[in-house]
Amino acid sequence: MFTGAFVAIVTPFKDGRIDETALRDLVEFQIANGSHGIVPCGTTGESATLAFEEHERVVEVVLEQVNGRVPVVAGTGSNNTAEAIRLTKHAKECGANGALMISPYYNKPTQEGLYRHFKAVADSVDIPIIVYNIPGRTAVNIEPETIARLAEIPNIVGVKEATGSMKQITDIIRLCGDDFTVLSGEDYITFPLLAVGGKGVISVVSNVAPKDMADLCTLYLEGKVREARDLYYRVLPLCHALFYETNPAPVKAALKMMGKIASDEVRLPLVPMQPANRERLKKVIEDYGLI
Numbered sequence: 001m002f003t004g005a006f007v008a009i010v011t012p013f014k015d016g017r018i019d020e021t022a023l024r025d026l027v028e029f030q031i032a033n034g035s036h037g038i039v040p041c042g043t044t045g046e047s048a049t050l051a052f053e054e055h056e057r058v059v060e061v062v063l064e065q066v067n068g069r070v071p072v073v074a075g076t077g078s079n080n081t082a083e084a085i086r087l088t089k090h091a092k093e094c095g096a097n098g099a100l101m102i103s104p105y106y107n108k109p110t111q112e113g114l115y116r117h118f119k120a121v122a123d124s125v126d127i128p129i130i131v132y133n134i135p136g137r138t139a140v141n142i143e144p145e146t147i148a149r150l151a152e153i154p155n156i157v158g159v160k161e162a163t164g165s166m167k168q169i170t171d172i173i174r175l176c177g178d179d180f181t182v183l184s185g186e187d188y189i190t191f192p193l194l195a196v197g198g199k200g201v202i203s204v205v206s207n208v209a210p211k212d213m214a215d216l217c218t219l220y221l222e223g224k225v226r227e228a229r230d231l232y233y234r235v236l237p238l239c240h241a242l243f244y245e246t247n248p249a250p251v252k253a254a255l256k257m258m259g260k261i262a263s264d265e266v267r268l269p270l271v272p273m274q275p276a277n278r279e280r281l282k283k284v285i286e287d288y289g290l291i
Helices: 020-032 052-066 081-094 111-124 144-151 166-176 187-195 210-221 225-241 249-257 275-288
Strands: 004-008 037-039 073-075 098-102 129-133 156-161 181-184 200-203
Touching: 004 210, 020 052, 037 073, 052 073, 052 081, 073 081, 081 098, 081 111, 098 111, 111 129, 111 144, 129 144, 144 156, 144 166, 156 166, 166 181, 166 187, 181 187, 187 200, 187 210, 187 225, 200 210, 210 225, 225 275, 249 275
Parallel strands: 004 037, 004 200, 073 098, 098 129, 129 156, 156 181, 181 200
Antiparallel strands: none
16 A cells, blocks of 8 residues: 655645645645655644644645545654654544654654554554654664564554665665565655665655656566666756755745745744755756756
8 A cells, every 4th residue: 555656745834824725736736646645744744833733634634635546644743652642543533544653753762662652552543554764853763673573563564764774774674574664765765775675755856746756666666677767867856956955945945936836934943945045946946847
């Protein structure tokens, strides 16, 4: 179910509020261009600055608009286990196909604490869970051995790996086997991850180039390795440009340039892109043919 290119979709804002019309339009853009699934309320969706009611509404809107056409994996993580259970229960009740759970941030739990956190949520909510490991934002790496322990829990089905480390990725695949889904959390490492047995990507780049990211994964999984590699090198400049500043400011700027959203608002403490980096980004997306 969780194979291919899943978009980590942005949450568009207008005058400080969620722009539901723009969000629905973005979902349609993704489906029309072949994205294999939608992930609302991840890091790219600014989950950290959404109120509970907003978070839940974004998930509801995406599920309504998708209407069963592709899988929806709702971001439900928190640094508070009780809050993570609440958000995951809501995702389950709304009909999400799975939950993406970032590891607890700021608390700096031990590996045992990480294990117990995810186990508590998995025991509380019968929904497929993808663990999200991004130590650059959370301050703690989920070690491969801990992920292997988590993989023994029936409804923990995969990991979104955003360490950027091929050693970490290959250790996880070696320890967990082919039945456990490993997805890239870094667009630039998608092709190498597929080459060692990963199943796809939860992608920022898919927000602006959904067809190319979906085709890259499809081609590789169909055994068309050279074609997939060529497409990977085509999208690579986007993979770098969309991280000129902290995600999701660049991808929102790009979507505004493309006319997909009316505003590139982000919520404090994030700020819109600085002019010099905005111009650098514009050059990349012009060269790519997006504007």
